[in-house]
Amino acid sequence: MEFVIEGLHCAGCAGKIENKVRALKEVDNAEMNFAISTLNAYINSSDKDALKRQIIKIVEETEPGTTATLKDDLDGKEVEFELKGLNCAACAGKIERNVKELPGVVSTSLNFAISKFEVKIDNLDVKGLYEQVEKIVKDLEPDVEVILNTGSEDEIHVKKDNNKKKGNSLLMRMGVAIGFLGIGMVFRGESFELIPFLIAYLIVGYDIIKRSISNIKRGEVFDENFLMTIASAAALYVGEHPEAVLVMLLYQIGEYFQGRAVESSRKSIANLMDIRPDYANIKIGNDIKKVSPNDVKVGDIIVVKAGEKVPLDGIIIEGSSSVDTKALTGESAPMDVAGGDEITSGFINIDGLLTVEVKKRFKDSAVSRILDLVQNASAKKAKTELRITKFARYYTPVVVIIAALTAIIPSVFFGGNFNDWLLKAATFLVVSCPCALVISVPMTYFAGLGASSKRGILVKGGNYLEALSKAGVLVFDKTGTLTKGNFKVDKIHAEKDISKDEILRLTAHVESFSNHPIAVSIVNEYGKDIDKSIIKEYKEVKGKGVQATIGGKKVISGNLKFIKDNNIQVEESKTPGTIVYTAIDGQFAGFITISDEIKEDSKKAIQGFSELGINNVVMLTGDRKITADAVAQKLGITKYKYELLPNHKVDEVEKLIESKGDKSLVFVGDGINDAPVLARADVGVAMGGVGSDAAIEAADVVIMNDEPSKLIDGIKIARKTKKIVNQNIFFSLAVKIGIMVLTFFLAVPMWLAVFGDVGVALLAVFNAMRVLRD
Incomplete structure (x- = not known):
């Protein structure tokens, strides 16, 4: 189950x-x-x-x-919508909740940052779903366009009258309203002054009033439309007619620019992930046909011309070129490829003509998986996001209650002027909307995710980005992480009764069923075909070694402990490197030394972590002490454990977690053999390599080019993201609380409260986008 x-x-x-x-x-x-x-x-x-x-x-x-x-x-059909023009984060939450309650809807996921709305349905017609979703959206946000993105025969084309765009229509209304506001100011004090002010008020604010009434009918009372309606109505009631018009006018102006800022931010983030190929050149006989990447099958032959994106994963069967991998790996230096090389979707062919045999469907390709991972990452919200969402739910009703008490208590119990205190209460209502927080916090985290992906660091969610910002303990696997993992036979030692060639032949045969890199290196060194028919009674003991009967001889191959566990007398080799011991028919026969190079980038990474103030760096390895000593000394690592099985690594990480305090423990491994530890750490980082399925599945963060120093960039981006989130929270609350305090003691104009709402939200969005800057 x-x-x-x-x-x-x-x-x-x-x-x-x-x-x-x-x-x-x-x-x-x-x-x-x-x-x-x-x-x-x-x-x-x-x-x-x-x-x-x-x-x-x-x-x-x-x-x-x-x-x-x-x-x-959860089985059901996934339907994807784009909610074009959705710039209200609070409304986005209401849309998601209302759609989730529809009969036949299994689950929903609304990604506000990219206006993507995914709905999983069961026994529900797609067209019927579209109609219900559109009704819910239009009730809450009439100007939002609902676009169904199914890519199939279910797609619905909705005809829209685009002659009047929302922005242009709103600008015209604001212009007319300003005209009537001017007329009202000229005739201020006249008996008919209310007429031009009221006309201006209704022209600029009728949609806000309409949405407020509609939401109240649906039980959604405390939103910005209700607050602006009540506050402006209060201003009209006390005779502050210009104030009422200015509240609606400034709110609309702020919303307009806020919407533009949000859309601009989305485009900036989307541009970072502009790796989706538009087409593929499929070869049919002697002809080349341009088709959608979705229409290409495994085994098809495609042609990639100079300047084009590689649309699907495959193997080059003809041609050579240099490819730009920056979009996926963050590396500016081009990579040379030729016939026989694997090539990954999302790369850009620089100068040659490549003929490629497709090895994966588009939906399984690296570019598709990466896009899906990054675009859906915001669904995993950081704790700060969750706290802000919860805070916003209670904050507005509390301020409404404070506003009501402000209007009533001073005038009823202390003889204050009711109109003055009602105007103060209205100002409280205007400033109480939590839009600045609800929009800017998730936008900042999503920008952080986009900035990370730009550098070839895929972070699976805002929660992991937040945890990465608190990194205090870094734990590294050795093989394939700090070292290249390109194992090569360095030395063969044979006892006097057997030749080196025979040791290599028998060890290669017994190791041939294993996928472990060390086993593969021994088979590669042997270089001949493995006769699988002579291998009988094969058995693998995880983390220790393998055994089998090879041509009638019982062969045991593995680490020192495995050989001794089989009651075979053997002396430990003092040779640096990974040692594979071999016994034949119960007698020690020899050993093979495997060498592995340290990555050039590893020492730079360890030094960089120290500069970030992270000095608790630990290396865990299954290798022998002598090998671990050599690697640790070269890299400057003082804390390390050796001869560890996978379960022992988990135990060591558990100990470190107990002593880490409020910091995060980050484990960095190869994403395949280290899955248990990756899962146990606060943040699991896989040195995944481009398109590594195992790494993408196992880890919270994937470094696409296998360089440990990329983690330095990841931590810097995470810290910058967290810093900007805190700035936005502090700035938003400080301005709102400051305006409330001033309003209580002084006569503060209501337009200042409008700035405290939409103006602060606008500034917070602009601040959020600083994450994208280098």
């Missing part, structure tokens, strides 16, 4: 859930993958429904706010 877990942000709780589920008598084993928020339970019970309820209860009680859903229950 596979469960999808939502809202699980605590790695410790994930471990507790796993243990509790595993302890159930109906469960043989349980595996929690914290990195991708799934829980697999291997069961021995036929009563799946009862067990499902039991497991869901364990999840939800262990970490309140977390939900668990059986993956089979």
Whole structure:
């Protein structure tokens, strides 16, 4: 039974859930993958429904706010919408909640930063869904265009009258309103002064009033439309007619520029991820046809011309060129490719003509997976985002109550002028909207995710970006992370009764079924075909070695402990490097030394972490002490553990987690063999390489070019993002509270309160975009 877990942000709780589920008598084993928020339970019970309820209860009680859903229950069709022109974060939340309550809707995910709305449905017609979604959106935001992006026969083309764009229409209305406002000011004090002011008020504010009434009917009272309507109505009531018009006018002006700023920000972020290919040149006989990448199948032959993006993953069968990999890896230096080389979608062909055999469908290609990962990353919200969302839910009603008390208490109990205090209360209402926070905080995190991807660092969510900003303990795997992982046989030692060639032949045969890089290096060194027919009784002991009968001889190959566990007498070799010992028919026969180079970038990375103030750097390796000593000394690492099996690495990380305090523990590994530790760390970072499926699945962060120093850039971006988030929170609240205090003690004009709402939101959005600057 596979469960999808939502809202699980605590790695410790994930471990507790796993243990509790595993302890159930109906469960043989349980595996929690914290990195991708799934829980697999291997069961021995036929009563799946009862067990499902039991497991869901364990999840939800262990970490309140977390939900668990059986993956089979989530089956349904995914429908994607674009909500063009949606610039109100509060409205986005309302749209998502209302659509989620529709019959036949399984789940929803609205990404405000890129206006993408995904709805999973079951037994619901797509056209019917579209009509219901459009109605909900139009009720809340009449000027938002709902576009269905299905890419299939279900696509609905909705005819729109585009002669009057929202922006142009609003600008015209504001111009006319300013004219009537001017007329009203000229005839101020006359008996008919209300008429031009009222005309101006209705021209510029009728849509706000309409939305407010519509939302009240739906039970959505406390939003910015309601606040502006009540506040301006109060100004009209007390005779401050220009103030009422200015509130609506300035609010509309602020909303207009805020919308433009949000759209501009979205485009800036989208440009960072402009790696999606528009077409592919498919070769059909002697002809070349331009088609959508979605229409290309595995095995098809495509041609990539100079200046074009590589549309799909494949192998070059003809031609050579240099390719620009910057969009995926962040590296400015071009990479040379030729026949026989693998090539990844998203690269740009610089100067040659390449003929490529397609090896993956577009939806499985690196570029598609990366786009999906980055665009959906904002669904995993940082704790700060969650706190702001919760804060906004209570903040506005509280301010409304304060405003009501401000209007009533001083005038009723202390003899104050009711009109004066009502105007102060109206000012409170105007400034109370939390838009600046609700928009700028997620926008800042999404900008941080975009800035990271620009440098070849894929972060799976704002929660991981926030955790990365608090990095205090860095734990590195050695092989494939600090070293190149390109193993090569360095030395073969044979005992006197056997030749080196025979040691290599038998070791290569017994290692031939293993995918471990060390095993592969031995087979490659042997260089001849492996006769699999002579290999019998093969057995692999994870983390130790392999054994089999090869042509009638019992061969055991592995580390020193594995050989000794089989009661074979052997002396430990003092040669640096990874040692593979081999025994034949119960007698030690020799060993093979495997060497691995340290990455040129590793020393730069360790020094860079020290400059960031992170001095707690630890290396964990399964290698011998002599090899670990040599690598640690060259890199300047003082804390390291050696001869560790995968479960021992988890134990070591557990110890470090207990002593890390409020800092985050970041584990950096190769993304394949280190999955358990990657999942246990606060942030798991995989040195993934472009398009590595295993790395992308296993980790929270993927470094696309395998350079450890990229983590320095990632931490810097995370810290900058967090700093700007804090700035926006402090600035927004300080301005709003400051205006409220001034309003209470002084006669503050209502337009200043409008600045405290939309003006602050605009400045906060501009500040958020600083994350994108180098």
